[in-house]
Amino acid sequence: MRLSALLTALPAQPTGATDGDPDLTAITVDSRRVKPGSLFVAVRGDTRDGHDFIAEALARGAAAIVAERPLPHAPTMPYITVPDTRPALAWLAAAWNGFPARRLVMIGVTGTDGKTTTASLIHSVLLAGGLRAGLISTVSAVIGDETLDTGFHVTTPDALEVQAYLARMVAAGLTHCVLEVTSHGLAQHRVTGCEFDVAAITNITHEHLDYHKTFENYRAAKGQLFTSLGTAALKPGGPAKAAILNADDGSAPYLESLLAALPGVRSIRYSLAPGAEVWAGEVSHTPAGIEFIAHGPGFAIPVRSRLVGAFNVSNCLAAVAVTAGALGLPVEEVGRGIQALPGVPGRMERVDLGQPFTALVDFAHTPNALRRALETARQLLAPGSAGRVIAVFGSAGLRDVEKRRLMAETAARLADISILTAEDPRSESLEAILALMAEGAQSGGGVEGQTFYCVPDRRQALRLAVSLARPGDIVLVCGKGHEQSMCFGAVEYAWDDRTALRSALAERLGVAGPDMPFLPQP
Numbered sequence: 001m002r003l004s005a006l007l008t009a010l011p012a013q014p015t016g017a018t019d020g021d022p023d024l025t026a027i028t029v030d031s032r033r034v035k036p037g038s039l040f041v042a043v044r045g046d047t048r049d050g051h052d053f054i055a056e057a058l059a060r061g062a063a064a065i066v067a068e069r070p071l072p073h074a075p076t077m078p079y080i081t082v083p084d085t086r087p088a089l090a091w092l093a094a095a096w097n098g099f100p101a102r103r104l105v106m107i108g109v110t111g112t113d114g115k116t117t118t119a120s121l122i123h124s125v126l127l128a129g130g131l132r133a134g135l136i137s138t139v140s141a142v143i144g145d146e147t148l149d150t151g152f153h154v155t156t157p158d159a160l161e162v163q164a165y166l167a168r169m170v171a172a173g174l175t176h177c178v179l180e181v182t183s184h185g186l187a188q189h190r191v192t193g194c195e196f197d198v199a200a201i202t203n204i205t206h207e208h209l210d211y212h213k214t215f216e217n218y219r220a221a222k223g224q225l226f227t228s229l230g231t232a233a234l235k236p237g238g239p240a241k242a243a244i245l246n247a248d249d250g251s252a253p254y255l256e257s258l259l260a261a262l263p264g265v266r267s268i269r270y271s272l273a274p275g276a277e278v279w280a281g282e283v284s285h286t287p288a289g290i291e292f293i294a295h296g297p298g299f300a301i302p303v304r305s306r307l308v309g310a311f312n313v314s315n316c317l318a319a320v321a322v323t324a325g326a327l328g329l330p331v332e333e334v335g336r337g338i339q340a341l342p343g344v345p346g347r348m349e350r351v352d353l354g355q356p357f358t359a360l361v362d363f364a365h366t367p368n369a370l371r372r373a374l375e376t377a378r379q380l381l382a383p384g385s386a387g388r389v390i391a392v393f394g395s396a397g398l399r400d401v402e403k404r405r406l407m408a409e410t411a412a413r414l415a416d417i418s419i420l421t422a423e424d425p426r427s428e429s430l431e432a433i434l435a436l437m438a439e440g441a442q443s444g445g446g447v448e449g450q451t452f453y454c455v456p457d458r459r460q461a462l463r464l465a466v467s468l469a470r471p472g473d474i475v476l477v478c479g480k481g482h483e484q485s486m487c488f489g490a491v492e493y494a495w496d497d498r499t500a501l502r503s504a505l506a507e508r509l510g511v512a513g514p515d516m517p518f519l520p521q522p
Contacts, residue, residue, distance in 0.1 A: 003064050009095035016081035022063040036061030041089045086189040090159040094193035100166035101195040102233050110181040110225050111202030113369040114315045117344045119180045121319035125337030126176050129329045133176035134169040139482050141165050144172045159190050183221040195232040198326045199225045200244035200318050204251040205368035223258050230262040242326035247271040268325040270317040278321040287380050294320045301331045304339045309376030346481025353505045356471035361497045363481025367406040374414035377474045387472035388416035392465045393479045394423025405440030412444030418452040421461035423479045424487045430522050456522035462504040488520050
């Protein structure tokens, strides 16, 4: 593609040396991947600045450069300067791929907790309705019959990857895309150019303050998904722009204030109680799942799901609001699609080797998500039994420090036994992380050695939990869910909580099972 054709996608007129119009062969932000004819976009990252690698990109044959500051000498090739290369990259990526989002009905799902489950529910309903729909989540990208792993510790993929996935969906004949959108993805313009038609939120609670610094900044990042509806392309035959809000969450008034400035965007609220446009009645919880009636304008949908917990009633309602409310899908297809979802990897996922207690793996890694997971675990205990909840979890290094105390305090109050352990300590002291968590557990009424334990080695923590479990108990392992690695220092070690838990169970039961994955000694 000619450079001049790409530059027309930029929202602001570029400056700098724009003489020349090379026929580009690729776009990249990694100087190591530059080949002759590439466009190199210098992006400032958290730890590295792409501007420091412009010389390397030129040496490797870059045909043009997009950057935020000029070269100290006169450039010999097209050198384009823009105010911010992150949104520029997103629009360049969209143009490079032929603006694929303009040929798809785009549904964005954001929130602190429940994004992956809600996005998966919406995707399942679209498929049940006979629509050709794709899904991009933190677990995988689903394009027709193909499922692609989105990688280690990935939130929203970068703009180049997102637009490439969308282009593959268009090429495969898909008509709809459900995209899980993180606050990092919004703040870093990874989903700029995605031209959303429907935006949905699960909740906004304490998380990622290490990056956003304040809750207000975090909330504002989430809000960008909704304000983008006001400028997104209108698509012939596409749905009216719609915002799906959780009336039970404190984020609703803030998001409604943003939507007030967007007269072309309608809002649909959902709630566990009457009063919203979509709400749940006759809710029933069983170990096998949830059942309720989803009430909405002109419909009452019997919903049955294998998901468990009150929070998943809310996630199902969000899916109903998107599919029946915003897209107008027939109610029988909505109910069938929700029921068809067997579960989401690493979300209250059962691990069963025939042990006399329940073992679950969940992704809960925020105070709110851990609280909801523990409350759900208590609901799963047999009525009147002496069953206990044994929770295993940690708190990541180089991330929000405050949640370490909060999570341990929450577990001390809601779990019978908490085992605090390693969870991606990265370059931080694991001992220091666990000391903060122990303080939180004690403030929640925990007693070390009785109701909570500090076990730095996650393998030994799982073994301890399994050894303590009695018939009727629930062992709940939180924090990693579907993830396939754990970070110590700067190294990602292959790790899957589900595999490790199976290994610990097999050891206790004396049956064949997988080997316990390797982790470095704390």
